[in-house]
Amino acid sequence: MCTTCGCGDTELVPVELHEKILAGNDRAARHNREHFLEARVLALNLMGSPGAGKTAVLEATAKAAAAKGWRLGAVSADLATDNDARRLQKAGIPSKAITTGQACHLDAELVHRSLHDFPWRDTDMFFIENVGNLVCPAIYDLGQAANVVVLSVTEGEDKPLKYPVMFNAADLVLLTKCDLVPHLDVELAKIHDALARVMPRPRMIEVSARTGQGMDAWVAWLEELRDGIGLGGADAHAHGHEHSHAHSHEHAHGDERHSHAHSHDGHEHEHGSADHHGHARGGKHDHD
Amino acid sequence: MHEYSLVEALVTRVEAEAKKRDAIAVHKLSVRVGELSGVDPELFQTAYETFRAGTICAGVPLTLTRVAASWSCPRCRTPIARGAILRCPACDTPGKLDDGSDALTLDGIEMEVP
Numbered sequence: 001m002c003t004t005c006g007c008g009d010t011e012l013v014p015v016e017l018h019e020k021i022l023a024g025n026d027r028a029a030r031h032n033r034e035h036f037l038e039a040r041v042l043a044l045n046l047m048g049s050p051g052a053g054k055t056a057v058l059e060a061t062a063k064a065a066a067a068k069g070w071r072l073g074a075v076s077a078d079l080a081t082d083n084d085a086r087r088l089q090k091a092g093i094p095s096k097a098i099t100t101g102q103a104c105h106l107d108a109e110l111v112h113r114s115l116h117d118f119p120w121r122d123t124d125m126f127f128i129e130n131v132g133n134l135v136c137p138a139i140y141d142l143g144q145a146a147n148v149v150v151l152s153v154t155e156g157e158d159k160p161l162k163y164p165v166m167f168n169a170a171d172l173v174l175l176t177k178c179d180l181v182p183h184l185d186v187e188l189a190k191i192h193d194a195l196a197r198v199m200p201r202p203r204m205i206e207v208s209a210r211t212g213q214g215m216d217a218w219v220a221w222l223e224e225l226r227d228g229i230g231l232g233g234a235d236a237h238a239h240g241h242e243h244s245h246a247h248s249h250e251h252a253h254g255d256e257r258h259s260h261a262h263s264h265d266g267h268e269h270e271h272g273s274a275d276h277h278g279h280a281r282g283g284k285h286d287h288d
Numbered sequence: 289m290h291e292y293s294l295v296e297a298l299v300t301r302v303e304a305e306a307k308k309r310d311a312i313a314v315h316k317l318s319v320r321v322g323e324l325s326g327v328d329p330e331l332f333q334t335a336y337e338t339f340r341a342g343t344i345c346a347g348v349p350l351t352l353t354r355v356a357a358s359w360s361c362p363r364c365r366t367p368i369a370r371g372a373i374l375r376c377p378a379c380d381t382p383g384k385l386d387d388g389s390d391a392l393t394l395d396g397i398e399m400e401v402p
């Protein structure tokens with residue numbers, strides 16, 4: 001066609017893409033995952049209904065983790081308040097709210113932005129408390145090492161069958177409020193059976209934030225996961241890592257205490273406390 | 289209603305592709321929705337019809353193809369029946385979700401180019 005006035009024939013072309021609609025989120029999640037691995041932080045995405053006991057289980061985890069010497073951190077998605085972050089802070093877990101407004105889930109970019117002004121690098125385990133919702137948080141990868149779905153004994157045994165997308169995404173189900181079991185008609189065997197129909201490798205730990213039941217098994221699971229992906233060793237700070245950024249917002253690296261190979265393209269970049277940053281020890285680092 | 293944010297990602301992707309190819313117009317979109325993608329096809333269609341106004345997709349039909357979820361054995365390929373325990377009935381290996389079962393995919397765009 002003539003580009004001056006638009007006369008002439010146009011052509012209809014079918015463009016085959018076969019591309020995931022969430023490809024953009026998946027890219028941002030990979031970026032987060034690289035950051036977590038490079039900083040040797042075990043990141044966990046905690047999902048479940050509103051009121052399932054996500055915040056309470058983290059509060060209880062603070063006690064159990066103190067014995068291990070783990071440094072915990074958390075960001076909590078909250079529609080309007082920062083109540084959960086304040087509860088966690090009070091329990092001794094440095095925390096921050098991610099105010100989601102109307103959004104019914106967290107996405108990788110929201111999590112990424114929350115990292116900018118939170119000392120997540122100083123943690124061994126970083127919990128992301130997702131929006132209370134059993135539907136869509138499951139489809140957004142955040143860059144976590146594992147998905148933990150919190151299900152309380154009061155929610156009904158058939159929840160896994162009703163929300164297969166969520167339970168299919170779970171690496172672990174924490175069955176919470178087990179102190180209430182004697183007062184309810186709930187049959188735990190039915191929950192196990194339902195899980196086996198939606199999770200190919202069903203894994204469930206029965207806990208109570210109230211009594212501390214099961215917290216040792218949960219901590220052991222975390223430890224096993226951490227060792228499994230090689231984040232457990234003592235020599236936490238000697239490694240090299242290639243990494244490139246393609247996002248277009250301001251980005252600060254806070255206070256990294258290790259040397260890393262890290263190349264950036266296309267975004268503003270500043271380093272926090274420069275003394276801790278170990279590029280001089282051999283990390284490749286380009287800024288353009 | 290995450291369907292709206294998904295539709296937004298879809299329309300943004302279509303706009304980028306149209307720009308890249310200097311398209312004059314977009315005529316058709318096709319999207320595949322896996323049963324375990326976490327997306328309700330009806331809600332997605334409704335969200336699309338609301339959201340497309342004022343974008344390059346205004347008036348552009350969207351064809352949604354549903355893909356049923358299915359599981360099979362990653363070792364011996366034996367299918368696992370719907371609703372069954374997710375272990376291979378033949379060799380007891382944990383099942384694996386078949387391709388497309390949990391995906392939300394932009395398959396293709398029909399565009400008018402100069």
Ligand SMILES: Nc1nc2c(ncn2[C@@H]2O[C@H](COP(=O)(O)OP(=O)(O)O)[C@@H](O)[C@H]2O)c(=O)[nH]1
Binds near residue numbers: 048055132179209
């Ligand atoms: N009995 C009992 N109640 C619990 C337990 N964990 C949480 N709860 C209660 O359940 C409610 C919701 O807990 P919360 O942690 O805020 O849930 P979230 O919305 O998933 O973060 C609160 O009233 C808690 O006191 C538990 O282990 N046992």
Ligand SMILES: [Mg+2]
Binds near residue numbers: 054056084
């Ligand atoms: Mg909470």
Ligand SMILES: [Zn+2]
Binds near residue numbers: 002003005006007
């Ligand atoms: Zn002309």
Ligand SMILES: [Zn+2]
Binds near residue numbers: 103104105136137290
């Ligand atoms: Zn959502």
Ligand SMILES: [Zn+2]
Binds near residue numbers: 031035245251
């Ligand atoms: Zn980065």
Ligand SMILES: [Zn+2]
Binds near residue numbers: 112116247251252
């Ligand atoms: Zn950034």
Ligand SMILES: [Zn+2]
Binds near residue numbers: 253262271285
């Ligand atoms: Zn850097």
Ligand SMILES: [Zn+2]
Binds near residue numbers: 365378
């Ligand atoms: Zn088999």
